[in-house]
Amino acid sequence: MIIQTGRSPSLSIGSLSIWVDRLLPLLGVVLLFAVWWLIAVSGWVNQVLLPTPFDTLVQLVSATVTGNMLTDFGATVLRTFEAFIIAAVIGVPLGVALGSSERLYRSVEFLIDFFRSTPASALIPMFILFFGVSDFSKVIIAAFSALLLILFNSAYGVINAKRSRILAAKVMGANRWQTFRDVLLWESMPQTFIxxxxxxxxxxxxxxxAEMFIGTNQGLGKRIIDAQQVLNVKDMYASILITGLLGYALNMLFLVFEKRVIHWSGK
Amino acid sequence: MVEVNAHTRIAPPDACVQIEGLCKSFSGQVLYEDFDLTLPNHQFVSIFGPNGCGKSTLINMISGLIPFDRGTILINGKPMRRSRIGYVFQNYRDSLFPWMSAFDNIAYPLKVKGMSQRDCRDRVEQLIETFNIRLDLKRYPYSFSGGQQQLISILRALVADPEVLFLDEPFSALDFETTLFVRDKLQEIFMTANLPMLMVVHNLEEAVYLADTVLLLSKRPTHLVARVPFDAPRPRTPDTLSSPEFISVSRHCLDIFQEEMRK
Known part of the structure; x- marks a missing residue:
């Protein structure tokens, strides 16, 4: 009965369900804000500790447009990219080089795995000893932790290159350098991008x-801890939100870039 | 015996591959022991044998992909390092370079030799014209069907003007329909190019269909059991499959194979 009579309504239900599917990713966000709002207005938590989401967003916008949020944002982005570029420029070639000789990689594998497993934040005091509390010091420690990740992924990309493609290059007469340049490097790229x-x-x-604990004039880390210290919670939450947005945006940026460069992935 | 030895230094003019005293062991297991084989020129030769007898290992050793323990392998009287060979892999997906366009894939053997970009382009264009290939080669390999990709692999193996073409189970990654397509195209190429081909197959019918000679190998340690000629006229068509000649040769090969398996 239902199947017979439900023909024309099912069409509109169908198009509705497509819309619902599209909006599905937003559902979690709306839910979070709703729960947040509920807790904030219910009085379960002291108003001083938890502003409403609306107040936080207003603070975010006003601090961005009229305040100095952008300066802090820019400082953090700049440091992150500086650290990343140093890590990538050293890590990718070094990783690829290590990976192309498996015996070489095995000989330093323990070192890489050890420092990769050590929380980089544990090394901050050591870096302060060596590089002081300068801006450079923050960049260097971030670069160090990114370097290890980049290096070992690139190395594994080369180590796990498809043997059949290397053989194909060999049988076509490619020498070691040509095989490296035309096959190994490309084979390692999907893993390198990870x-x-x-x-x-x-x-x-x-x-x-590092911005929180080494101290600086500008930066989101410093802004968050300063706002917390003076109980400017609206600004603290706003800064946390923008930091989260930054992390998300960086990830998306790389995913999109990755998809364009590694067009053959999964095909 | 003396006569055989007298011939060892000079390959007969019509031999494209000459193997003498080939020995190969894998982790203590003897695969080949004093293996001799001469492959005639201008022929399509299929190699068939039981699983694990080292069919693929044999063509990999001839083409220099796997080292062997002892013996000599000559291609047109020269050691393989100095000869030009073409090789088609079993799996096109793992042997083509997906980061290069189909065109660059085909031209790669020329690029490796240091040929200028213009000469590469001319040569590839000449090749696809000769074999009447209609594919948009600016696209990446993965955008083609399996059969077309294997055809691209074959063109890549042919582009540097090889003296002999090796094919390692070229149809095994293809479905039935595309197998027919690639098989016909391969026959067309063989007839046009007059290039000796050596193909490993795991399907007896495939082995016989295209071949001038079928080589039947034994279980390990591997030796040549029989060399069965098949001289049905070309081009061979689906009708060939039902011709009495094809049936009797296939039957003969199967009998030899089954007898060998009983040993």
């Missing part, structure tokens, strides 16, 4: 932590 994407994420994490 390293670059995780690398910029970790660089942002470390830059924020």
């Amino acid at each position: 390293g670059l994407r995780s690398g910029i994420s970790i660089a942002l994490v470390i830059v924020i932590v």
